[in-house]
Amino acid sequence: MVLVLVEHSEANPTDPSLQALTLARSFGQPVHALLVGAAADLSEHGVSVTHVAEHVALGSFAPDAWAAILGEVAGRLSASAVIAAGTERGNEVIARLAARTGLPFAANCIAVSPGPPVTVTRLRWGGSLLEEARLHGSHALITVAPHVVPVEPSPMPADIERFTPDLSDEDLLVRVVEHVAALGGGVSLTEAKVVVSGGRGVGSKEGFAMIEELAGLLGAAVGCSRAVTSAGWRPHTDQVGQTGTKVAPEVYIACGISGATQHMAGLKGAKRILAINTDPEAPMMLNADYAVVGDLKEIVPAISAEIRKSR
Amino acid sequence: MRILACIKRVPITGGRIVLTDDARAIDTRHLGFTMSPHEECGVEEAVRIIETNGGDSVVLTLGPSEAVEQLRDAMALGIDRAIHLLTDDQEWDGEATAAALTEAIQSDEATSGRFDLIFFGNESADSAGFQVGARVARALGRYCATGLKGVSVEGSSVRCEQEVEGGRDVYVLPLPAVLTVKEGLNLPRYPSVPGRMRARSKPVAVSTPLRPEPQLELVRLIVPAGQGRQAEVLGSGAAAAPAVVEVLRKAGVL
Ligand SMILES: Cc1cc2nc3c(=O)[nH]c(=O)nc-3n(C[C@H](O)[C@H](O)[C@H](O)COP(=O)(O)OP(=O)(O)OC[C@H]3O[C@@H](n4cnc5c(N)ncnc54)[C@H](O)[C@@H]3O)c2cc1C
Ligand SMILES: Nc1ncnc2c1ncn2[C@@H]1O[C@H](COP(=O)(O)O)[C@@H](O)[C@H]1O
Numbered sequence: 357m358v359l360v361l362v363e364h365s366e367a368n369p370t371d372p373s374l375q376a377l378t379l380a381r382s383f384g385q386p387v388h389a390l391l392v393g394a395a396a397d398l399s400e401h402g403v404s405v406t407h408v409a410e411h412v413a414l415g416s417f418a419p420d421a422w423a424a425i426l427g428e429v430a431g432r433l434s435a436s437a438v439i440a441a442g443t444e445r446g447n448e449v450i451a452r453l454a455a456r457t458g459l460p461f462a463a464n465c466i467a468v469s470p471g472p473p474v475t476v477t478r479l480r481w482g483g484s485l486l487e488e489a490r491l492h493g494s495h496a497l498i499t500v501a502p503h504v505v506p507v508e509p510s511p512m513p514a515d516i517e518r519f520t521p522d523l524s525d526e527d528l529l530v531r532v533v534e535h536v537a538a539l540g541g542g543v544s545l546t547e548a549k550v551v552v553s554g555g556r557g558v559g560s561k562e563g564f565a566m567i568e569e570l571a572g573l574l575g576a577a578v579g580c581s582r583a584v585t586s587a588g589w590r591p592h593t594d595q596v597g598q599t600g601t602k603v604a605p606e607v608y609i610a611c612g613i614s615g616a617t618q619h620m621a622g623l624k625g626a627k628r629i630l631a632i633n634t635d636p637e638a639p640m641m642l643n644a645d646y647a648v649v650g651d652l653k654e655i656v657p658a659i660s661a662e663i664r665k666s667r
Numbered sequence: 668m669r670i671l672a673c674i675k676r677v678p679i680t681g682g683r684i685v686l687t688d689d690a691r692a693i694d695t696r697h698l699g700f701t702m703s704p705h706e707e708c709g710v711e712e713a714v715r716i717i718e719t720n721g722g723d724s725v726v727l728t729l730g731p732s733e734a735v736e737q738l739r740d741a742m743a744l745g746i747d748r749a750i751h752l753l754t755d756d757q758e759w760d761g762e763a764t765a766a767a768l769t770e771a772i773q774s775d776e777a778t779s780g781r782f783d784l785i786f787f788g789n790e791s792a793d794s795a796g797f798q799v800g801a802r803v804a805r806a807l808g809r810y811c812a813t814g815l816k817g818v819s820v821e822g823s824s825v826r827c828e829q830e831v832e833g834g835r836d837v838y839v840l841p842l843p844a845v846l847t848v849k850e851g852l853n854l855p856r857y858p859s860v861p862g863r864m865r866a867r868s869k870p871v872a873v874s875t876p877l878r879p880e881p882q883l884e885l886v887r888l889i890v891p892a893g894q895g896r897q898a899e900v901l902g903s904g905a906a907a908a909p910a911v912v913e914v915l916r917k918a919g920v921l
Contacts, residue, residue: 417836419813444813444814444829444831447790447797448797448801448813448814451797451798451800451801451802451813452801452805452811454761454762454798454801454802455765455798455801455802455804455805455806456805458762459882460760460761460762460882460883461761461796461797461798461883462883463790463795463796463797463798464795464797475886477889479795480793480794480795480888481680481684481792481793481795482795483891484680484684484891485684485693485888485889485890485891486888486889486890486891487794487885487886487887487888487889488885488886488887488888488889489883489884489885489886490883490884490886491882491883491884492880492881492882492883492884493882499797529810529840529841530810530811530812530838530840531838532836532837532838533837533838533839534836534837535831535833535834535835535836535837536828536834536835536837537833537834538833538834538835549920550915550920574915574920574921582704585854586854586855588854592850592851592854593851595850595851598792599703599704599705599792599849599850600850600851606918606919606920607914607915607918607920614682615682616679616680616681616682617680617681617682617683617684618680618792627918628914628918630901630911630914631898636900638682639681639682639683640682641898642682642897642898643898644898645898645899646898646899646900646901646911646914647898647899647900647901648900648901648902648903648904648907648910648911649900649902649903649904650903650904650905650907651904654904654905655904655905655907655908655911657905658905658906658907658908659908659911659912661908662908662909662911662912663912663915663921666912666921
């Protein structure tokens with residue numbers, strides 16, 4: 357059997373975890389699920405047993421404790437693979453399990469074949485490159501890249517088994533002791549329907565006024581490239597890309613951004629890309645759906661004026 | 668205090684990734700190299716903490732001989748000295764990397780004293796294994812917090828902030844601790860000219876570990892489809908504005 361860590365929000369399994377359950381079925385073995393804190397209805401997702409860990413100390417996230425529980429259940433059931441979603445938490449918990457067991461861990465997989473040896477295809481470089489790899493170990497530890505594998509329902513009645521894990525003080529030391537709520541305000545970059553993004557071509561901090569103006573007219577979020585955050589023109593929270601935010605708007609407007617692979621890594625979810633650049637051969641111009649050649653300092657204000665005129 | 672930052676040399680891939688003929692690596696013949704932005708923030712944080720608290724800082728890498736460039740970059744930002752674990756050009760998997768780093772850390776600590784903090788990137792830029800920090804922490808028997816965008820040393824403990832949906836989760840760990848960090852933690856300084864000059868004469872200790880057989884074995888790399896689409900050119904200059912508005916309208920966002 358294979359064991360899948362299922363993350364949930366108030367007993368609702370998260371989408372990336374359901375995607376992980378779908379990929380787990382590639383092993384062709386019974387799939388067991390592990391949830392920490394609460395049971396969830398997984399009867400549509402091909403799970404034969406749902407294990408629910410309950411412990412008074414698990415009210416807040418404690419990554420070592422989660423890894424300990426996962427290891428305990430996997431050991432008890434002799435799981436051949438342990439799988440989680442490639443979310444921050446999923447990767448963190450599986451990494452800690454890998455550290456405890458010395459087993460190989462392949463992060464952000466998009467395909468697996470059961471082997472032996474287990475073979476995976478996984479994301480590198482924020483998804484700009486794929487890697488085919490073999491896992492040599494008695495058991496495989498895998499996370500599944502979020503939002504790549506479509507969820508395929510597979511109805512099956514699941515037994516629920518509740519248990520209280522044995523946790524040491526050491527396992528519980530690293531835990532969330534406080535949550536600081538974000539200030540909020542403005543359109544969120546991850547949820548915006550339109551993102552107007554500026555790169556080095558914007559030229560200065562002040563230059564972003566025209567980017568903000570266009571964004572305001574479109575109800576869009578403002579994004580930027582790393583060249584811009586490194587220069588201190590915008591905060592890192594605006595940065596799109598491999599080491600910034602991944603966006604998924606209907607339209608992404610890239611103004612004066614060259615289109616380095618690490619920037620494009622943040623645009624995989626964008627439906628349409630409109631590029632504005634003086635260089636018609638810039639990678640962004642070649643990878644966009646629509647291109648406008650020229651100086652953004654003329655083009656961006658002209659688009660804003662045109663939108664105003666049309667209202 | 669004593670602080671260590673672990674960094675990895677990676678290529679700057681530019682607009683298009685080209686692979687070597689055997690598809691087991693990126694063709695780097697025409698590329699520059701750097702450390703990951705996450706790791707740069709780890710280096711900057713190490714320098715800042717030492718600037719406020721006093722002590723010494725070390726940078727550690729496992730990589731080819733050219734990786735000394737990235738060690739010098741870190742020392743130009745203010746790190747005091749470097750340890751270079753020399754490899755040929757082969758990939759090392761997460762477990763092997765962690766084992767070699769752990770051994771180097773233990774041997775440095777045996778002579779110079781314990782590191783209060785060890786910084787890693789949350790994930791390396793190229794292989795993105797999401798694991799070396801956690802493995803080293805476990806091997807050293809130290810607590811670890813990951814994916815941090817806020818770090819502050821408070822006496823004998825460290826307050827760590829992780830960005831999550833809706834805000835930040837806070838962890839408090841006793842020192843010594845292992846922290847993996849993300850870009851956005853701070854805004855790294857640019858190296859100054861005197862900083863670069865000083866870096867040239869800072870010490871780099873070199874040793875050559877043996878590469879074990881990988882547990883996670885790279886078979887081949889694949890460039891995903893979709894690189895190099897053909898864009899529809901809407902026009903040039905301000906005259907293209909009406910066509911842009913038409914596109915926005917068709918997309919249903921106006
Ligand atoms: C490991 C790693 C991770 C990284 N992560 C990220 C990331 O998350 N996000 C990110 O963005 N980058 C990231 N980078 C950096 C990335 O490689 C590029 O350096 C960066 O994206 C370049 O930003 P840019 O396009 O704004 O600047 P440039 O590459 O300098 O491009 C500027 C563009 O503006 C155009 N231009 C200039 N003037 C004008 C004008 N007046 N009107 C119109 N166009 C004009 C130019 O033709 C050019 O195409 C990362 C790099 C590494 C190595
Ligand atoms: N070869 C290496 N030398 C030094 N540090 C490394 C090396 N590989 C990975 N690391 C560190 O471990 C972090 C996580 O790497 P990874 O587990 O590959 O994603 C990186 O951001 C680095 O800080």
